[in-house]
């Protein structure tokens with residue numbers, strides 16, 4: 493997969509999520525030992541929504557983050573957007589949300605449309621990371637918040653061999669068993685290791701114009717939550 497670029501890579505990503513959609517949520521719970529539920533709560537808290545705020549959950553998948561937002565802020569206007577229809581179709585069966593078909597690199601929303609834009613495990617998939625950050629900046633109001641949850645390139649430490657084993661063997665084996673698409677779970681370590689570091693992501697956000705950019709790393713440095721303000 494790493495050899496694919498541009499539209500070919502985007503199509504590969506879309507097909508892959510179409511194939512794993514039904515088991516995607518279960519696999520998330522297993523891979524993270526249920527920790528992703530806690531991270532999602534943190535993302536919504538960091539979005540600092542006010543009553544009636546408008547929120548975009550980009551790359552929503554089956555809508556887990558959007559659902560958490562609705563739970564914490566029932567008055568908020570939550571849009572759950574993704575370019576893989578099958579992921580949203582599975583999500584709609586879990587519980588209906590305001591799903592919207594959208595490419596993160598060409599958002600079908602006007603400038604300054606949202607009080608907050610959040611994403612979970614989206615950014616690593618984009619064929620143009622910079623454009624993805626810029627699009628989120630564009631659709632945010634002045635003072636609006638961005639929160640990004642994703643895997644991040646782990647630094648070398650004493651746990652590195654165990655992390656490597658987990659990512660390269662346990663996750664693909666489990667993914668293969670549960671979804672029948674182990675390739676999708678080889679894609680995960682590949683893209684994580686090829687992704688920017690948490691520090692680089694923060695720099696990109698700042699150079700795009702975001703202020704008060706900060707981040708925290710979780711799960712032995714393999715996960716990061718970034719946030720900032722337009």
Ligand SMILES: C[S@@+](CC[C@H](N)C(=O)[O-])C[C@H]1O[C@@H](n2cnc3c(N)ncnc32)[C@H](O)[C@@H]1O
Pocket residue numbers: 505506509520550551552553554555556557573574575576579594595596597611612613614617618
């Ligand atoms: C790993 S899943 C994350 C789903 C969900 N946000 C979560 O937290 O579990 C990544 C999602 O990003 C979507 N995605 C990838 N590239 C995209 C793009 N260019 N535009 C919109 N969605 C995209 C995929 O279709 C997939 O549903």
